[in-house]
Amino acid sequence: MKTVGIVGAGVIGACLAFSLAQRGMRVHCVERAEPGGLTTDASFARLSAVQQPTYARFELSHTGMIEHFRFAEQFYSTPWWHPTGSLAWADDEDGAGPSFADVVRRLDSWGYRTSWSDAARVNRDREPGIAFEDPRTPVVLFPDEAWVDGPRLVSEMLGAAGATGRLKLWNGTVDGIEVHGGEVRALRLEDGERIEVDAVVNAAGPGMPAVAAMLGTAPVGGVATRSSLVIDLITDGDPVRHVLRGAQAHARSAGPGRVRVRSDQIDARLPAGIGSDPDDGIVKDLLERAYRTLPVLESATVDRVRIGTAVFPADGFPSLGPLSAVSGYYEAFANSGITLAPFIGRTLTTHIATGEVHPMWAHCSPDRLRTAR
Known part of the structure; x- marks a missing residue:
């Protein structure tokens, strides 16, 4: 042995x-x-292959997602596993890099399941709490995504x-x-x-x-380093059903009566190797982005504020x-x-x-x- x-x-x-x-x-x-x-x-702990820029990296992440489904089947109870699917939308394009629609088309061509809708239908059928700027905003559902505790x-x-x-x-x-x-x-x-x-x-x-x-x-x-600010909020009820990849902030449930938020724009402002005490202004900015995305969160109580630093190839x-x-x-x-x-x-x-x-x-x-x- x-x-x-x-x-x-x-x-x-x-x-x-x-x-x-x-x-x-x-x-x-x-x-x-x-x-x-x-x-x-x-970690925000979203299961996703969306950000991978090449097919080889996408295939590895997608395989990891599929493995989670198979892994969960081994257990009678899986309290860590939340296959909610994700909803994603973007701001008006700024011309830098591929457009959001191009990214989704590439994912679709690689066999990643996607489904387009508009903001009005999403508010009606899936997430009534999201404050979209325009009811015609295109929104994509990634049904195979999930989050993990x-x-x-x-x-x-x-x-x-x-x-x-x-x-x-x-x-x-x-x-x-x-x-x-x-x-x-x-x-x-x-x-x-x-x-x-x-x-x-x-x-x-x-x-x-x-x-x-x-x-x-x-x-x-x-080796590279990336830091991410995450905030956990205590909420009245459970206002988020999916993982949300909004233009200003990302949000997901963090268990009953809890929501976790982060933002790509905020993380881009964090210096590499930052300590565990984020600047008050950055925290306020992330909260305001989260409130604009989900106004119901304005009445939530801030529970935990942390910066996680990942090191990776x-x-x-x-x-x-x-x-x-x-x-x-x-x-x-x-x-x-x-x-x-x-x-x-x-x-x-x-x-x-x-x-x-x-x-x-x-x-x-x-x-x-x-x-x-």
């Missing part, structure tokens, strides 16, 4: 721990904070893995990865604990480059699979971790167990990040 150490208990690490334990492996998962409490918790998914996966008796969850910080003869042998923690393993998966999210540096191999390059593909320089060392490092987590968990588990390389890993080798400095 193989023993695998996972560094990080965010959504990717938790889905991987579940898949490994189900496959019969012993798993040690090390997390320095509350599992699912950092990047996973601050990231921390709940993490909790459920770690609970299911723990129920097998093959998972041990460690609260601590990894201080080193022991490598002898080119092979991974153990994880060392700051408190002096030593965990013997046959393999290590670096699923540390923003901490991935620092963990990778413990190997003493070529440093990680080709700049080329948009995950760093997924083995590093050739060190036997037994793997990476699971990705943008859109919520979308890809079940897919990564299943395919990486299969690779660790059998050596099989999934065909969609073609652009995902960790080796490329060692030559991208």
